[in-house]
Amino acid sequence: MDLEIRKRELVKEFSPMLKKSTKTSKIWIAFLIAIILVGVVAFIIQAVKGHEVTGMRDNVVWGIYIINFIFFVCLSYSGAFISGILHFFKTPWKNSVMRIVEIITVLSLIIGPIFILLCIGRLDRLHYLFLYPRIQSPITWDIIAILTDLIGCFIYLYLTFIPDFAILRDNSKKAPAWRQKLYKKLAIGYYDTPTQREKLHKITRTMSAMIIALAIIAYSVLAWIFSLTLQPGWNSSIFAPYFIVAGLYSGIGVIIIAMYLIRKFYHLEHYIRKIHFIGAGVILLVISLLFGYFTFSEYFSRWFSHKTHDVNLLNTLFNRYFWMFIFANYIGVIAPIIILFFKKFRTIKSITFAAVIAVLGLWFNRYLIIVPTLETPYLPIQDSRPEFIHYSATWIEWALSFAGVAAFILFFILIMRLVPIIPMSGIIDHEREQKRHPKNLTQNQK
Template identity: 85%
Template sequence: MNVDSRKRELVKEFSPMLLKSTKWSKIWIGILVGFVLWGLAAFVIQVVKGHEVTGMRDNVVWGIYIINFIFFVCLSYSGAFISGILHFFKTPWKNSISRIVEIITVVSLIIGPIFILLCIGRLDRLHYLFLYPRIQSPITWDIIAIITDLIGCFIYLYLTFIPDFAILRDNSEDVPEWRRKLYTFLAIGYRDTPTQRNRLHKITRIMSAMIIALAIVAYTVLAWIFSLTLQPGWNSTIFAPYFIVAGLYSGVGVIIIAMYLIRKYFKLDHYIRKVHFIGAGVILLVISLLFGYFTFSEYFSRWFSHKTHDADLLNTLFNKYFWEFIFANYIGVLVPIVILFFKRFRTIKSITFAAVIAVLGLWLNRYLIVVPTLETPYLPIQDTRPEFIHYSATWIEWALSFAGIAAFVLFFILIMRLVPIIPMSGIIDYEREGKGGTYSVTQYQLK
């Protein structure tokens, strides 16, 4: 195989994804920017008027900001875990989805902590959290875990990008000079020599093992913030593994949705194939069974205990949040299981639909963990106005939530405009290791 000519072919194939923008892509980017600007306007109003413009009050001190934070952070941790597994065990079909997973990991880890800042009433005192941390507090350890994981995932993502930066540096034609200089700077002198290649593979493999451990530890610490309290609904010994399984559940779901959209928009049917969806669907099926088991165990133990505070919480769930409870814990779990369990239903569209239901159900499950629990406090406040006891998100909170989602998609698109979503270096490595010395793109996918 002529490696140099193959690199030029791949650059030519993926260049339209990096350099050209269609009319519809510009419209979608404009819509996303509009959501972000709407969120910025809401943020200014919140800073000027304070948290009274939100639905958070004395009892419910956390709202959808903290729910979004949990969702995005668990998405990043699950992405780190899945990406580490794919690289560490050298999964044969990892090349088609590994970069999608890696980008989701880093971007969600950037967006998630922003919602914590939105939840803080006095941002001007934020620096005290770093100057005078309480080492006994799980929140301090959660901040340390998030920062460590962000640094580790960013380094890991950059390491996987280096070979493609070098390929784009040496083979790109008709690209702006600033882009060529950027590729030269980011490639840091990588020339794809056997020594450099082996060293990079070794470092990447070590980093993949490290981020697997980081993902487990970091999300466990986040779960402890809830479970180490006396609050009914949170005080649970299974919250750490429950959160990890829930994170994987949402992570696999978002990955499937991203695979479907990228495959459809960029016409990558020959790279992201049905076999990838089936594999991801089977993984989602296994995780949905685990998630359903943990959910059942959590609620059944509270119902069976007949403790007064647990009974009050269940009454709140079954009365005020009955339909939300049904969707989150029945539809959000059973529908994906039914779709993915039977082989005849495992089409690309049905697997994607199951993933959408799973993600929506998981977000709503996080909502039911936070809000109803705070509405039935362990030590209730006496003579409190009803609007202070019950929570309802305002347009400010929804605007900032949709702005976070839009920013997530925008960051994802910007990274895809920098490097191809299918790693070219992975294709080259696979073909280089082929028995005959060369593989066509079709052979690469069907092997």
């Protein structure tokens, strides 16, 4: 009986997040929809007029669409890896961040591949990738990896939602009829019996182990698309681990930013506490050191080799993209290290600021990997106009990029309207375990 009372209390506590729409939230949602509509207009213009409305030309055939694709996909793989790892920890603080990480993972895997479609000139031939795949091509394996990871992460996310769907089904009598029916269907007959709980735990544990492996394999395949290409700056043997570390770097940063915004907007200070930010900040510090090491190794070996094409690429970076290079590889790495290294700087706001710098720095780092390399090919096109050699994104590309970010945030908000961002089942499991082993859990909290 006490358990049922506790479930009703949690539903009552989190109900405002699911139902109530404040004036600020309505304005924010309207703003996101407006950005998406501008992106739809930009897409229609691009579909009608072709890629001539973008900055992509003969030399630079990839632009910020590919950069956004890499960024979102690396965010999804890092989220899958982190959520899989967190599932194996028994510390109570993981409950407050697990769902944030899981939602980021799935949404990134949905939004990211859309940018690949925007980069394809002939979408009417898209089905050929599936009808006539070349098994020798890394792109074919990348498609397989993304689809497999998307299915696996979606199943994993749904499995973690089932206990909360059951709680909402049994304790949301005042909710609209459509919401009650939806919770009933999504709960699929789960009633939190010991047998069901044990089976769900085993399945979720197995899935968490699988998505860790999928994350490593899938992002390695994406890195091989570049490293197996004979282009200056891409043909590198360390690209796979470099991409994995970069993915974790961006993933931790976005998770910290999401925690800060959700904590502030929904007043969840009781659940998302300073310990979460300090823990994430320390992880970001370690990853930033690794990312800095890989970045230094990549550029130093290229500079020291004295190969003509590497020298040309470095000249492009230091001349045309000097300030972007400084921000991406110096400020974007050193600033988070300085902020997070000293304990007195590890406040919630300073850790979030370091995360923002890290995420922006990583996006520009992806830009420097793609664009300068394509602007300095092995065989440059002679007597071409500068706009055909150099790349500059148009408003069409920026509009679609911001529309992708807006869609990511909007879907995140809509999911939070369906289930609480703090898993109620996790709170109940923690309290149940606390009654069984009060001493051990008290020590873990300390």
